[in-house]
Amino acid sequence: MAQQMSLDVNGRAARVSVDDPDTPLLYVLRDDLGLHGPRFGCGLGQCGSCTVHVDGQAVRSCITPVSGLKPGAKIVTLEGLGTPEMPHPVQAAFIAEQAAQCGYCINGMIMQSAALLNETPKPDEAAIRQALAQNLCRCGTHLRIVRAVQRAAGTL
């Protein structure tokens, strides 16, 4: 029996209907809400490409059942982090550093880094590398990603 749910996504109330309460948040965001920020990479919590913020914390949406979200939880995706006119400082820094190749991992890199900077505004390079240790990039964009986070933190 399909279940109606109300989610707070990027500051807006969204109503979705899910057949299975175990549906991972990732599928709701991508398939029901048509969002392109969070990406499917592994579905196993191993790569980070599906990362979103839930109440300000970086969360892997591929292993987060939608029914497990606290009522009223605020979900923010890459689209909601900033807008093309008003990008989030981490987004602006990724553009300034040209920190992408294929860019498939970049959603996770930005969401994880933005959450890091919320907690630790001035991380050093080692702390950034450690914070991103569970985020995979195959193109080898790591060095630019680290520089972009340093730039956003004002420590470059």
Place this chain on the structure above:
Amino acid sequence: MNAPALSRRSLLLQGGALVVGFSMAGRNALAQTFAPVATDGFTKAVAPDQVDSFLALGADGRATIFSGKVDLGTGIETAMAQIAAEELDLPLDRVAVVQGDTALTPDQGPTYGSLSIQKGGVEIRHAAATARARLVQRASERLGVPVDALETRDGAVRPKAGGPGLAYAELVTDGRLDLKVDPAVNTKDPARFALVGKSVARIDIPQKVMGRFTYMQDVRVPGMVHARVVRPPAIGASLESVDEGSVAGIPGVLKVVRQGNFLAVVAEKEWAAVKAAGQLGATWSKWEGLPEQDKLWQHVRATKVTKDDLTSSTGDAEAALGRAARTLEASYDFAIHTHGSIGPSCAVAELKDGLLTCWTASQMTHALRKQLAAMTGLAPEAVRCIYVEGSGCYGRNGHEDAAGDAALLARAVGRPVRVQWSRADEHGWDPKGPPTLIDLKAGLDADGNVAAWSSQFHVPEGAAGNVPLVAADLAGLPHETAMAPGNVIQNSALPYAFPNVRTVCHRLASTPFRPSWIRTPGRMQNTYANEAFLDECAAAAGADPLEYRLRALKDPRGIAVLERVAEIAGWQARPSPAADMSGDVLRGRGLSYVKYELNRTYVAGVAEVEVDRRTGRIRVPRFFVAQDCGQIINPDGVRNQLDGNVIQTVSRVLMEEVTFDRGGVTSLDWASYPIITFPDVPEVVTALIDRPTEKPWGAGEPSAAIVPAAISNAIFDATGARLRSVPFTPAKVKAALRAT
């Protein structure tokens, strides 16, 4: 690309430049084709000898470039726009690029082999220069000003002396020039380049960073359903029975599709398809056709050789080996690798009125079109492949196979079908970089110089053709049967002028997994063996590895990259290994060099390594690389590629290996097939040698070739132990240390 829902029309109008509508030529079912027709009845040219195939000049002053080569995340969309804007004297933001749509772009060959700029870009340059020359000629006639007294600037032809000019839009009536590309056309003098050679911000990055980019995995078409494939548990297993009832309880499941050994579930929603694929009951025959992994190299050695390719022969290597003052002999091997795309492959296909449309991240849409036609029995003209960028592929990964799955399923369910591979599908079923085994012998003269070199490469037969599609194979539909591992014999021959050389590639009749090219196919594995073994010779001769290479190198551009990398790495001339080998963590440096395919891009690299003797763990804290790829289009883009090649290849060399049992791949996720992570990523220090007046050469692959040997050589420098088997795992490092 940011259209939320794709329609043919919106794709066509991307960039807003070309005023063409899309309609089917021919209405009867038999004659239907995908030849696109402009609203005024003209057909969009795609023949590679026509200017209109490559570009259209819009009434709005914008140009659209049609590129058969596609951006796989390497930045060539921007580089192509730079090249075209430069020749046309247009601002970069007035050039849009349509890529890899078989109905709209010329077939410029697959996007592989580091040929996008070298071949694809140069073709676009010639088309743009031909167009410009015609525009100037037309303006000359209209203005009554001689051609020599005209210039092009900012999208218009103007008299050099001043006065009114004519915008390009006024010189073409309908966006078309109806003109053959002149390959001998005068292109712009590099001294006047305003865009080429400059670091330009990539067109695609803002949308990717803002979450507004449409990747292949984001494509949704009206009426679309979702599918997941259910692959055999062992590669050659046959499907015996399917229990459709096992998924009956999942809401939204539409169909279980079975054709031969091809099995998939189709559902209204993606999660239902994921669940059903996991839950579907099926029985398969037992199959154990793979060799045992720990006997892989014996298996390779025992595989039937179908032919020998003699890739170089100078003097008499055998005789010279017999005369040598000293001989060396070693075998090198490089494990089976996967591409490792972060986003598993995905495709959407729709079969409507006898026409198949496939949205795909394929690096070779024009070739895929023919494969899909062969598989479905449709005429190639009835198949259209539309390129949509996916996750980086680093060679021929699973993108084309997902397209095959989608085509089969679209026909089976009569609705557009999106197929998204799982992580295990990608790790298990993407074609693999084949295992490579290399035996080498060298003879040194009394001065330690290489007097004789003889090498034998054990590599699968075949070249860079079409890799058979998994769906066609499993379903018993028409498909290629030959292997296509890529042109893996490249760089088996040497860039050095040794007096007696014989390099032979034994081409094998089979290899354990369906092979394809992984980035830098063959060139990476072969250069690894050549450059590491050469280092063994240098060590035997007591020579500095740089000086030893320079002795036998006659090519000034090769010498230049070696000298440049030595400079940035602060190379100290001395033989390896280092004198000081005390302490638990040993440090060393290693050098490597390649002239890509012996006829283009030059790269030299220096790895710095730290070897922890206690754990056997290798770290590569820094890697230096110098490259000459001729004329550079976008230096920042080239540096991005150098970083990427070095980091990806360090990962390959230190930790990557496909594991398998007798039935199939067992490394089906990132835990069992780990890749490098941030804490271990080396600093990469790059030096580019730009040669604006030379031809532009490829930059996407060559620098991967120098990485493995540089690391092996650095480990030897640090420890005196030689690593000859990729990956250099802690267990192998410890064993090598024990043996020294």
